[in-house]
Amino acid sequence: AQSVTQLDSHVSVSEGTPVLLRCNYSSSYSPSLFWYVQHPNKGLQLLLKYTSAATLVKGINGFEAEFKKSETSFHLTKPSAHMSDAAEYFCVVIPPSYDKVIFGPGTSLSVIP
Amino acid sequence: DAGITQSPRHKVTETGTPVTLRCHQTENHRYMYWYRQDPGHGLRLIHYSYGVKDTDKGEVSDGYSVSRSKTEDFLLTLESATSSQTSVYFCAIRPGLAEDTQYFGPGTRLTVL
Numbered sequence: 001a002q003s004v005t006q007l008d009s010h011v012s013v014s015e016g017t018p019v020l021l022r023c024n025y026s027s028s029y030s031p032s033l034f035w036y037v038q039h040p041n042k043g044l045q046l047l048l049k050y051t052s053a054a055t056l057v058k059g060i061n062g063f064e065a066e067f068k069k070s071e072t073s074f075h076l077t078k079p080s081a082h083m084s085d086a087a088e089y090f091c092v093v094i095p096p097s098y099d100k101v102i103f104g105p106g107t108s109l110s111v112i113p
Numbered sequence: 114d115a116g117i118t119q120s121p122r123h124k125v126t127e128t129g130t131p132v133t134l135r136c137h138q139t140e141n142h143r144y145m146y147w148y149r150q151d152p153g154h155g156l157r158l159i160h161y162s163y164g165v166k167d168t169d170k171g172e173v174s175d176g177y178s179v180s181r182s183k184t185e186d187f188l189l190t191l192e193s194a195t196s197s198q199t200s201v202y203f204c205a206i207r208p209g210l211a212e213d214t215q216y217f218g219p220g221t222r223l224t225v226l
Contacts (some may be wrong), residue, residue, distance in 0.1 A: 009153075032213045043203065044156075044217040050211065090155055094213055100172075101146070101215065103155030 002027045004093050004104035012110040019078040021107045023091030025070060033074045034092040035065055038106075044090065050074060061085070086111045116140045117218035119204050123190040125224045132191040134221050136204030144207035145187040146215060147171075147179060156203060162187055194225045 007022040024032065035047040048059025055067045061084075065076045074091060091104040116139035126132050136145060137215055144163055146158040148171075158171030159174050160179040176198060178190045204218040 004155075034214070036217075043176065043219045046214060046216070049214060101158055103157070105153050105155045 002031065002095055002100060002102050003101050004091050006061060006089075006091055006104035006107045008107050010103065010108045010110070013081045014112045015083055016080050019076070019081045019085065019109065021076040021089050021091075021109065023074045023076065023104060025074065025091070025093045025102075027093060027095055029096050030069075030112055032082075032094045032098065032100055033067060034094070035059065035063070035074075035076050036090045036092060038088045038090065040087070047076070047089075081109075081111045083111050083113065085109060117204060117206060117216065119202075119218040121221060122219065123222045125218050125226065126194055127226050129193050132194050132223065132225075134189045134202055134204075134223070135214075136187040136189070136218060138185055138187075138206050140208075141184055142206040142208050143184070144183065144209075146205040146207070147177075147187065147189045148203045148205065149173065149198075150202050150203060150220075157159055159189065159202075191223075194223075196225050199223060199225045 003026045005024045033050040036044040038044045048057045050057045050067045063078050088106045093102045118137045144211045146161040147159040150156045157173045162168045162181045180188045202221045205215040
């Protein structure tokens with residue numbers, strides 16, 4: 001069965017320091033992987049997605065994610081946090097059959113000035 | 114902006130009353146989805162549609178029904194609302210079979226008293 005684990009429910013960083021949000025998944029087949037961001041009282045916005053073309057994926061607002069098949073991970077990173085990055089982040093897995101869309105529980109990112 | 118609107122944006126209702134939420138899209142996409150978002154659960158799929166009059170259940174479909182009589186509208190109905198259905202509801206579209214990304218509407222906050 002497919003599942004998504006976001007290892008931290010809350011991450012707090014200082015402005016200007018690196019961000020690491022962790023995501024591990026389990027899937028029988030090579031899935032499509034996504035990161036979405038949700039700012040307070042807003043809808044979900046696509047940050048980036050992995051679909052097997054390259055293991056390092058660049059997204060919007062300076063975010064990147066690296067797909068590591070051996071570790072079944074898809075961690076999200078950003079070199080330098082900005083106050084506007086404070087939000088909830090969701091890792092999402094979709095199997096090739098597209099019969100499920102599996103959201104992780106989310107990681108809340110706080111950025112301290 | 115994927116041209117998705119949801120109405121109403123906020124609703125307070127009483128236990129036992131019927132409630133219908135509307136998702137409207139302007140770009141003729143075939144695939145539409147309804148999710149609910151609850152703390153600690155990420156988003157969970159309620160129902161989805163792959164065309165006019167073609168719908169199927171997601172993982173949390175009990176207590177919900179949907180209808181899609183026009184391409185642009187996907188309605189979610191709670192036949193008899195319960196307090197456990199207090200949640201934020203998101204509609205999403207998927208542009209096509211070759212595109213696995215979903216784009217989300219702004220959400221509807223529903224409170225069942």
